[in-house]
Amino acid sequence: MTVAQLIFYVIAALAVAGGLGVVLARNTVYAALFLILALLAVAGVYILLASEFLALVQVLIYAGAVTVLMLFALMLTRVGDLPETMTGAQWPLAAVVSSLLMGLLVTTVATSDWPGDADGTITRIPFEQLGEALFRQWAVPFEIASLVLLIALVGAIVLARDEDDDVEESE
Amino acid sequence: MVQEHELEPETVDIGVNMGPQHPSTHGVFRMVLTIDGERVVDVEPHIGYMHRGAEKLSESMDYRAAIGFQDRTDYLAQFMNEQAYCMAVEELLELEVPERSEYIRVILCELNRVTSHLMFLGAFGIDLGYFGTSFTYGFRERERIQDIFEEVTGDRLMYAYFRPGGLAWDVPDNFVQMVRDVLPHTRQGLKDLDLLMTQNEIVAVRTKGIGAMSAEESINWGLSGPLLRAAGVDWDLRKDKPYSIYDRFDYDIPLGSHGDLFDRFLVRLEEARQSLCIVEQALDQLPDGPIMPEKMPRRLRGPEAEVYTAVEGARGEYGVYLVSKGGDKPYRLKMRSPSFCNLSALRDMTVGSYVADAVAILGSIDIVLGCVDR
Amino acid sequence: MIGIFKSMYITFATMLRTPVTIEYPAKHRDVPQRDRAFPILLWDKEVDEPFCTGCHACERACPVECMTVTMKDNPLHADEKSTRRKIVDEFWIDYGRCMRCNICVEVCNFEAIAMNNTWAGHELSKFDRNDLVLDLQQLLSQHKQDKIDAWVAE
Amino acid sequence: MEAVSQQIPLEHFLVLSAILFSIGVYGVLTRRNAVLILMSVELMLNAASINMVAFAAYASPAAFTGIIFAIFIITIAAAEVGLALAIILRIFRNRGTANVDEVDALKW
Amino acid sequence: MLALTYDVGNIWLDSLLGVLALVALMTVSALMLIWLERKISARIQMRLGPMRVGPYGLLQTAADALKLIGKEDLRPKTANRWVFELAPFAVFVPTFAALVTIPFTRDWAIAFLDLGLFYVVAVTGLAFVGFLMAGWASDNKYALLGGMRAAAQLISYEVPMVVTLVAVAMVAGSLNLSEIVLFQNRIPLFVWQPLGFFIFIVAALAELERQPFDIPTAESEVVGGPFIEYSGIRWSMFFLASYTSLLIYSLLGSIVFLGGWEWPLGTEAGLWLQILLILVKTSLFIAFFMWVRFALVRLRIDQLMSYCWKVLIPLAFLQVFLNGLVLVYGWPDGFLLLTSGAGLALAMYIIYRAVDTEPRELRMVPARGGGSSAQAATVDATGSG
């Protein structure tokens, strides 16, 4: 086991722990904090996959901005932190199905023959090249993504707006 | 639309307790804010943490001894309180105050107004968010004037210097020079504060249009003093009901127009300047002579009467209502404290504004808890 | 922005001015002559006895009732050394209660009591509040040792 | 383009991704609070991203489409979360709850 | 700093020494900065500041730190234990991690990252989690309010900050901090991009939660915000993190906008000159931040937000747009200076106009007949007389 593998196992364990925390925690804020942990661990996975840029994007946007929204929402909606209301009644069935799904996926992964698997050698892609590709080859999806962001922004503002505020402002 | 409103559950309001140990409540004032996010929905002021029963205590003191309690009501504008009380007693006993005493009283009162306003200007900056800068600017100059007071009266805060009929003792020989020396410093301090705050855009956005009260509302709430004048009401007891010798000086009453925090700030700043003008004139005219009436009774025994006298304190009309049933003690003493009356309008000014504004609005009322609770 | 620049300017300007603070315990301001910290009793050096006769005038006038005075016959009067027939026997002032209103000084007919105007009168921190009740000897000691230049209003 | 050898087989990443995905599915199925469901969805998205990046790194480094896709997933997730939270907020304001099984207007 | 100059040979040992050096640097600089801030505030307010412990009170903060370490670590009974206790670390660790990639001279840094600038921004952006945790876990309304304010403010002001730095990275053509410095060579970037510089300073002030943006910790409103329930070592970690952030942003500013260890008089500065230069530039930033703290009042939360979203972000995008124009069309840098300067003027004009700066006139009613006729009947209220 090399050092890299050791690091991978640690990070993977953190990610799985975070994920389990998200779905099992009895406290909503705990769940959100576990989510941050999981997201940071995924960022670590990205680093292991030699995509530092992606890792930083993950940290900046996911862990840094998306989760704050969730925390805000949790605190604003003040959803009852009562443990008995956290999990729905169908959890046993869901657990079975999820485990089945996991089994299926893992089996598929294990039984398949993947390319580039032989030596565990990966390729580091310079982020300049990434940028080139993003803005030339993928320019149209990029623009669409920005449009989607804009629309989401407007939509979120319109939706979250309080009618009372409108009245106040018009006065 | 209407239906949606009906469906909407009550917004989650948070009750926040501000005071009595909150750093921004002046003294031991406590207000319970109900806030919705950052907006103030309701304010409930709680007072009485500093109640000492000064009015009741005064009933068991003779007319001289009760002066000490006057210092302890509005403890930032003590001379004015003493002045009001002494005027009440003088009216009751029909005492004639000597000329020199009147002048010294005016000088000290106006200097006291300056110290009080300096205190306000400094503290207001803190409420707005200065990290002590405005406060030390104000205090620096206030301290110089306090030194004069200490030289004259022997105490830094609780002067107990005025007496029914005059003064406790004469001022030191170098009094005039001392005051003249300190005036440039005070002007410099006011200028510093002016430069620091008046034109600052951030101060402007924080103060303009905030906590505004119209002239009519101000009158209805019984506001007085700078608060009332900031709303544009031309009312100053020194001018409109002249007492003492205020009719001998030339000065201006500054009036605001919007009645918001910024106007209150400006009015107080300008009032401090005008007080300095009065002080200068009084120093020029200061006569020699006795400080107490010639035939001063040893024991002060009042006739059966009621009097009310009021002065224009630093915070507004400070009145003393004195009922005497004869004897050397007041039967009933009631103080009309401006802080208390001004504070009553707090809810009206605050509701609907932001938490940060609530702090600044409370600061702009410039309450003194000793005066509110007595 | 002009106002913000003005604020920056004035803060910078004051940064260059001399500080006004003094380092308190190391340096002391001069206390004014009239300063009234707490009342003490005066010592008649000519006769070598207190001025105070224990007449209770101050005790009665004190708004906060912090004084306790008892009177006795003056032994020196018997010896014809003093003109005072009566003299103070015991005198306690509770500095924890005193509100330093100067009334005792004013009502005193013998100019026997005065307000301390030294730093010794100001710095009275004690660990026990009972230590703030001063007896006659403590009240007299300052003037006795010429540490005070008593200023008594007429 | 620089080759890095870390001796981690590709399957490791894929298995991690599969586990995270299943956990996310479980969360979506069992959580009652809409915000928590959203979090579980994020987990699933991240699992997918890991998959794609892993494939990009191991299998098709020349095209690195996987990385681009991961970037788009992150972008869209940001938009989605903003919008979803706004919707949840509105539901909460209208119905006083953010529990999805109490919001059963799907059945009328 | 030894680890930075001498290659120990073992990567683990090397990193460990580097981290230790950083911790030492952080602690010492934070202590010094606190002392400096107290001194500057004292001088602005014409006080003396700490004078007793050590010469000119230099050791005052060290003494304070010792006291804080010795203090009991209080935790409110109703506080959420784990979150409460972990919150200081959640603030501290990102701050610390951000310091790793900042180069101090041409050759000195723990790690020269290709994505250095991005890394710093991304990692410092995580600090809000700690504030939110602290605010939520304290079970205190002031703390919760402060935590929410902190999170909202940090997230919002990160946007103009990132966009401005993107503008810089555009012209520099790199996200590597060292290369950005090399790119600036003789003329630092703030000359060409005054608007970006301005936005950076404002956003940094907000990220640092210093006046006029100290809303999350506003003493007179939320009584210290998220930290209200903390004491002792945990509180000092917040404090340490806050002053380390000050150091980080000052370093970042001096590297990105002031040319780091380069100076206009020559490019091949020696090691000591480099250290001196970066120290001086960083100190300029620090002094400015401290100066501002005592010269300005606090904004209100809504004003803060609208200033960010309505003024700073559009202007930051304007800067990016201008840079893009200059890059694409190869226009001279002077054009950038002109337009960016115009943008800066616009920003200042917005500040000037957005608020009601109309000088208010007080109505002066003369008392006693003629009044003080010597003076003008109406005094300009804003006049400094």
Next chain:
Amino acid sequence: MGMTDAWVLPLLPAAAFVVLALFGPYLPRKGDWLAVLAIGSVFVLTLLIVADFTDALALQGEDFAGVTNSIQWMEVPGYLELNFGVHVDAITIVMLVVVSFVAFMVQVYSLGYMKGDARYGWYYAVISLFVASMLALVLADNFLLLYFSWELVGLCSYLLIGHYSHLRSAAEASKKAFITTRLGDVGLLIAIILLWRETGTMNIQGVIAAAEAGEVGREILTASVVLLFLGAMGKSAQFPFHVWLPDAMEGPTPVSALIHAATMVVAGVYLVARLLPLFELVAGGTELVLAIGLVTTIMSATMGLVMTDIKRVIAYSTLNSLGLMFVALGVGSPAAAMLYLFTHAFFKALLFLGAGSVIHATERQDVSGLGGLFSKMPLTGVTFAIGALSMAGLPFLAGFWAKDEILVALLENKIAFAFVLLTLPLTAMYMMRVFVLTFLGEPKEPEAQEHAHEGPPTMAVPLVLLAVLTLVTGFVVFDQVGRAMGFPGGIGEVIYLYGPHAFEFNVAVTLGSIALVAAGLGGGWYAWVVRPQLPASVMARLQPVHALLVNAYYLDALYQAIIDRVVLAGARVIAWFDRNVVNDTGIDGPAYTTGFAAYLMKFQQTGKLPNYALAMVIGIVALALVAFSLKA
């Protein structure tokens, strides 16, 4: 400002339209100054273009075929290539001068006339749009742009006729105008598409060249020429489409002057003149034009005699003139047609503006309620008289020269010549009639005329300017005059389209026409001044004829009947089919089916999101398991 820059011309008023339409209400004076400014500058620029044109003409002489400036708009290689551009040649220049000048005059006039109107700003916006599209129409170098602007002027005409939309009659009239012209426009569109299919180009010159080169099949060419002419008939209100023009008088009078006298209605003439080579290629093409023109001329001349509405009389006179132009085109003399068009624009605009002045002053337009206005409004009276006489063809006024030119050109065709001669006294007579009834005699409704007065200067100045032009424009037919004005070969070179065409003067024809006109005028004078009761008695005696004329030959009734009987009946059948078959069965049927099915299926739903999600995941897992088992 060269000819290649002519594309600027339509853009100015178009920009004015955009600004006015979007921000009009927020501009001072609702932005009328903007419209006037735009068209004013268009006029000035037009003069510059004319100067450039004459320079080019002097330089290149007769070979000068015009300038084209075109940009490619879109291209499907090998299939479609669309260009947008301008083409400036002699005919364009004439039209440009007419359009820009008359539009300028009318807009200035409207400042006074439309003052206080509720939709003042909108009026100016639309009229700017009209000017823009009219300019684009005459400048277009290809059929597509021509068609666009063709439809746009139609739209503007529709909007402006219906300007007083609160009046039912105005709304009806606008609809009528729109629909009637649409009938012709469809022909135009089909013709354009046909020609494009055949020649593969949209370019007008290209199409003409191709047709002349014989690239277009005869049948197609014939069909497209007929269809093109249909469009021209619709726009120019030729029989049988002429019915919309009199009704269009419901619009504001300046609009009538601009659109329905000077510019839009002559678009048909312009089109035919522009495409005359095509007509000449087709057997019977010119004859068709001639016939239609003649019919229109005679019908309108007779109807003009009995109309009582001052504006309608002028409208019929317009029809009369348009018919004359088509007659000229029909005998292959576009030069005469264009000369008539040129002069007609001025005096007809003058007539309308004069009528507008009367209406503005008295607020009524029926001559039976007018009379004796001359003393109150001398300026209007004089200018109106000039216009009327010019229309009648009194010597040395503008109309005279142009009319004589047409007569000379008609000499070849005796029948047509005779018919045209017949109309001359009629025209003179009804012009005399309307003038007399309006301005002379006693006021029939005195209360209406009491406050009659001249309009403000903005109304008077255009009147005077137009009157002066009416007096002098006729003389431009002489080369000496043109040379004196700076045109190298005389203005004739400009107005006459194909090659030099000297003014032909036939003493016999001229004298004859003068005699006829004088007779007409005299007859009119006799009938309405000397013996005012005569018309009534004539009317009484010729009751059927009068009824026929007053009802405009019952054409409106005929059309109405056709619509009622044929079109609506067909529509009813289609409506029934649509409602019952398409709507109820085709659309609602599946919906009902789905709804019922959904009603049946809804009972298995819980409405809870997690359940659905779970079901989905179970489905996926099951599918995957199936796939695995199959694979295994």
